């Protein structure tokens with residue numbers, strides 16, 4: 200604990216230190232006291248969790264990128280920068296990363312003449328006014344063991360992307376398998392091209408679910424745990440369309456995803 204005063208940006212360490220002091224009644228003299236009390240109510244165990252960012256190689260779709268997973272131990276930002284040749288370049292976009300775990304976070308990025316071959320997603324603290332991006336300024340990069348919490352990822356040329364197509368049945372049908380649990384879809388983003396015939400096989404691992412896309416008039420039968428059902432449709436409209444489970448209030452519980460038709 201001897202380093203706690205010399206590394207004020209080492210958020211995890213500071214949180215853990217303060218929390219331990221709070222429990223032992225020793226107090227903690229940083230300005231974070233109030234936040235720490237609130238944080239203890241979070242479903243994220245700040246004493247054990249470490250901040251992290253995960254991102255996969257991908258295509259830029261409609262000037263967005265998707266970050267697979269973010270764990271933030273305090274209100275944070277995910278900041279996207281050019282990382283061509285592994286050297287940090289312009290900031291291209293950012294999005295809020297609330298305290299806790301977020302998955303499949305879509306970040307709008309600047310429209311560019313030439314898309315960089317590599318980007319980096321960096322976690323930044325959301326200090327100052329929460330919800331206001333203040334960088335340069337107080338919203339500095341989050342550090343863990345004095346290193347950035349970041350993921351560098353390749354940007355794939357349009358032709359090389361296969362998305363999460365599991366197979367192509369030879370008749371030009373794009374086939375996806377989507378598993379359903381309480382209360383999420385995996386994957387929860389499906390990318391196809393306009394005109395594709397799309398076949399989605401749903402597989403419920405737990406609970407009673409279906410799969411609906413209102414804009415495409417698609418709605419599968421409801422299935423229970425261990426059952427599968429397939430739906431097929433032609434992706435004839437471009438855009439991003441929500442899919443969801445229309446059983447009970449599963450949609451409100453977060454059982455949604457995106458069909459992206461390019």
Ligand SMILES: [Cu+2]
Pocket residue numbers: 382406407408409444445446449454
């Ligand atoms: Cu459901």
